[in-house]
Amino acid sequence: MIANNIPNYSNLLKRVKGLIAYQDQLAKAKGETFNVFDILGLQTNEVRTHSAFIAELLNPAGSHMMETVFLDSFLKRLNHQANFDTKSATAIVEYYIGPINKDQTIGGRIDILLRDGTNQTISIENKIDAGDQDKQIVRYYNYKSDRNTVIYLTKFGDEPSEKSKGNLVKGKHYITISYQNDILDWLEDCQALAYDQPIVRESIKQYKILIQKITHTLNNEEDKELNALVMQHLEEASYISTKYHKVTNDLKQKFRKALLEELQSKIIDGDTDLKGFTLESKKDITQVHAAIWLEHDDSKVSKKWFGIESFSGKGNGNGVLYVGLFAGQGANLSESDKEFDRLNIYWPHHRKLSFENQTIYLSNDSILKKMIKEDLLKKMVDGCTTQIIDFIKENRRCIEA
Template structure:
C-alpha cells in the first residue's frame, strides 16, 4: 500500500503540473470542439486547408501559404529515387479549390467523376488531395481523379492521400463489372514509381485496367508542420494567427500530440517502473465505477423518497437499460413515470444517461399526443419517452465526470439530473398546449 500511495502521489503531481499548463495556455478551449465540428472533413478540415491554399482566399496573403505547402511537400519527398517534381503554382485556373464536383456520380465508362476534396491547378500542373479522417474509402477514388486530371492534358498531376497518420491506400481495388467487362484498378505508392511506370507501359491501351500513383501525407506530421510554418508568417495578422493556433491545437488533439498526451507519456514512464502496483490500481477501476454508480443512484432514491415518490430500482443493473423509475404520488393513476436511465444498447456501460417521462404500454395515442405538446424543443421524444440528456451523459471513461459523480449531492451531475426531474414534473402539470 505504501508503494501504491507513492505511485498515486507521483501521478497526481504530474497530472496537476500538466493541468496547470493547459489552464494557463487555454489549450482545452477549442472553437471547433465547442461547435462539435472537430471531425468534419468537409466544413472544417477541407474548408480551412482549401482557403489557405487559395491565393485569392479571404486571408488576403496571396500565394504565401500555398508556396509553404509546396515547400513542405518538396522537402518531404526529396530523395533522388522518390523526388517529387511539384513546382510553385502560377495563376490558378479555378478558384474553386474545396469540394469541386467533376461529375454527378461516377462515370464507369471512363472510370472518372465524383467530387474532389481539394484541387489546385494552373496551366502546368494539378494537385489533388483526398482528405480522409474517418470516412471510408470510395471505390477507385484516386484512380477516378487521376483519370480526370489526364483528360485536362496537364503536364504533371500529383495525387495526395491525406489521413490522420499517413496510412497507405489499399493497393488493389475490388474488380468492378461494367457492361460485362471487368474493370481492374491498382494504386501505386510513390516509392513504387518504377513499378508504376512499367505497369502503365505494359497495359497501355487497355481500357479496363486503371491505375494511379499517389503520395500518402498525414495531419500528424505534414498538415501540422505546414500550419506551424504558416503561423511564422502571421505575427502581424492576429485574427489569422489565432485561427491557425486553434486549428493547430485541433490537429494535435486528433493526432494525440496535446499536453494531455504528453502527460500520459510521463505517467506511463512511472507506471512502467511499478507494473504490479499499476495493475492493482487498474483492476480496481471498474469496481470503483460500480461503487460510485450505486452511490449516485442511492442519492437519487433518497431525494425521491423525501418527495414521496415510489421508486422502482429493479433495473439498477440490467443488460440494456439500467437506472431508476420514479412515480410521483400524484401520478399513481397516470400512464407514465419518470426514468433516470443509462441506454447501453451500444454495449458500453455508463453511457447515454437521460432523464425521461416514460410512457406505459397502456397509454392511448390521444394521451401521448397531448402530453407531448407540453414539452419544448429542448426535449426529444419517440414512441416510448420524452427525454432530456444532462451535460454529463457519457461517464464511460471520463475521469472528470466520475470525479464529479463522486461528489454525490454536491456534484454538478446530481444537481442537473434533479433539475430535469423537477422540470418534467412542472411541465406535466402545466395546462395543455392549444
Template sequence: MINNQFFKYVQLLHEKYTRKPEYNLFCVLRSESDEVRLHSRFLSDLLNPKGSHNHHNAFLKLFLKHFKENFQLDLTQEVTVDNEYKNIDILIRNGKTAIVIENKIYASDQEKQLSNYYRKMKDEGYENIKLIYLTRTGYEPSDQSTDELPDKVKEKALTLASYEHDIYEWISKCTEVAARDAPLREACIQYLDIISKITNKIENQDHMEELKTLLLADSNLARFPDLFSAYNEVLVDLQFDIWNKIAEGIRQEFGELHHDSITEQESPKELVRNYVENRRNSKYYNVNVKLNGYENTYILVEQDHHIYFGIYCENGSNSPEYKEIAKKTENFVNSYRWNSMPIGIYVDPQINFKNLTPENLNYLKIEANRQRYADFIVNMLKEITTALE
C-alpha cells in the same frame, strides 16, 4: 516498474503540462471534424495566392517546400485553388499540372473516388496530375477508392499526408510567417489546437521528454507492449458490450435480427477486435432487422468511425420505399439523408471509435453509460417506426 504509482505519475504529468481549453472560434462555428466546411475551406484559403490572408503565394510555397520531392509548380504562372470543384475537396491547378487533395478525417472512402478524380483531371487535359490523400495519421486509401487507378499513378503520383505531421508542421511555419499579422497568427494557432485534438497530439515537448524518461526507467518499456495489448482488449470488451446491448434492444422491440448482423456471426467478438486493430475491411459492421410493411427495407444500426442508425432501403434513393420514408421522417431533427438511407441519425453522444478521446474512454468504461447509449438508439428507432405507421 509499471504499477499504480506509474499511472498516478502519468496523470500528474498530464495535469502539469496540458493547457486548459481556451476559446477557439473554429470549435464555436463548426464541428472540429467538419472536413468540408472547416478544414478544407481553411486549408484551401491558405493555399490560395488570392486568399483572404493577403500573403500572396507565401503559404503555397511553404506547402510545396514541405512536399518538395513530389510537387512542383511554376509560380510565375497563375495558380488557381478551388474548394469542392467537381466534389474534389481541394484542387490546385497551374498550367498542365493539377494537385488533387482528398481530405479524409473521419469520412469513409467512396467507390472509385480517387480514380474518378484522376480521370476527371485527365479529361480536362491535365498532363501532370498528383493526388494527396490527407488523413489524420497518414493511412492508405481503401482499395475501393483506388480501384481502376493505374499502378504507375499509385506508385509515383499518390502521396499519403497526415494532419498529425504534415499539416501540423506546415501550419506551424505559416504561423511564423504570420507573426506580425495578429488575426491570421491567432487563427493558425487555434487551428493547430484543432489538429492536436483530432490527432491526440502531445504539444509540449517537455511533457513528451518526461514521458519518454518514464518509459525508459526500470523495465517499463519492456512491459509496455503488454499494457498496449490490454488496452486494446479493453476497447474490444467495451465495444462488444455495446453491440450486444444494441442487438438485445433491437431484438426485443423489432424481432429477430437479420443473419448478417454482427452479433449473429460465428465469432462476433473477433470482428470487433478486427475493427479495434484497424484490420482491412473491418468497417460497416451492423445490426439490422426487416422493416415490416416495406419491400427490401431494414431498420439499421451501423458503424463506420461513428455509430449511426436509421432506415436502409436496399433498392436505393429512387425507390418508392425511400421516397415515402423520406417524406414521413422529414421533420426529425439532426437527421440526414444518404444514398440508401432516407433517414440516418448519429448516436448522441457522437463518439469516434477510431479516435477515442480521454473523455470518450471515461464515458465508455461506465456500464450505465453504455446502456444509455444503446437505449438512445432503440428509443429513436421506435420514434422513427411510429412515424412510418
C-alpha cells in the same frame, strides 16, 4: 514476463498521465480551452471544418490576404514547389469531376483541388474518421493523371485501403501525409509566417490545437518527453498500444450487443413501433460500416429498411453514430421522402444519436470512457433506444410496400 513488467507499465502510464495533466494546466493558463471548433461541434467534420480551413489557407486569394506564402510552405514540405505555379493557383473544396462511371474508376468529387494557371493539379483526399470508398484513389488518379498529383491525408498517415487504391503504388501514383506530423508542422510554419497578422495567426493556432486534440498530440516539449519515455519503454508501449485497440473494440462491441439486446427486448415485449422487425448485427466491429439492421417483411418489396451505423467510429458522416433509412438498389422515394436529411445516395434520411447533449462518435475516447461505467452504459443504451424508436415511428411509412 508480463507480470514482472507490470510496475513498468504502471510507471509509464503514470508519467504519461502526468504529461497530459501538465498540458491541460498550461492550456487553461493560456486560455486555450476556449476553441471555436469545439464550441460549434465541428471537430471531425471533414468538409465544413478541415477541408474548408486547409483550402482557405492554401488559396492565394484567400481571406488571410497572405497571398502564396502558406501554399509555398505546404508545397515545400512536399518537395513539390518546382512543379506548381503558386501565383496562378486556386483552391476548391468538393470539386466535381463528373458522374461516377459503371466501374467506378472515373468521376465523383475531390475533397480539395489545387490548380494552377498551366492546369497542373493537386488532388487531396481528406480522411478524418470516414472510411474509403471503392476505387476512390483510382478516380483521383485518373483525373488528368499526367498533370495531377494525388495526396491521401489521414490523421496518422495511413495507407488507403486496397478497395480504394486498386493496383496504384504509394510514391509513384499517390503520396500519403498525416495531420499528426505534416499538417501540424505546416501549421507551425503558417503561424510563424503570420506573426504580424494577429487574427490569422490566432485562428491558425486554434485550428492547430484542434488537430493536436484529435491526433492525441502534445505540445512540443511534452511531446519530446513522451517520445523519450516511449523509447525507454518500447516493449511496454507496444503492449499498451495493442491493448488499447483491443479494449476500445471490446467496449464498442459491448455497446452494440447491449443496444441490440435492448431493442430485441422491446420487440419481445410487444412494442408496437417495432412490431414485425427483425434485428441483425452487420459486419465486425472493426470494419468501417459495423451496424445493426432493422428489417421488416415490407423491406423485401420496398427495398428500404432501417439501420444504425457506425459502431466502429468510422464510416458515413465522419464516423458519427446515427439511425437512418437505407434505400437499396431499386428503391423508390416519394416526393416527401426527398425532403429528408440526406446523408448520401444510400441513406436518404438519418438522425445522429446523442448522449448527454453530445453527439456519439465511437472513435471519441471521452464517449468510450463513459461506457466503462455500467450505469452510464445503461443510460446511453436506453437513450439511444428511445431515439431509434422515435425515428422509426416517425418514418415507418417509408418502408411500407
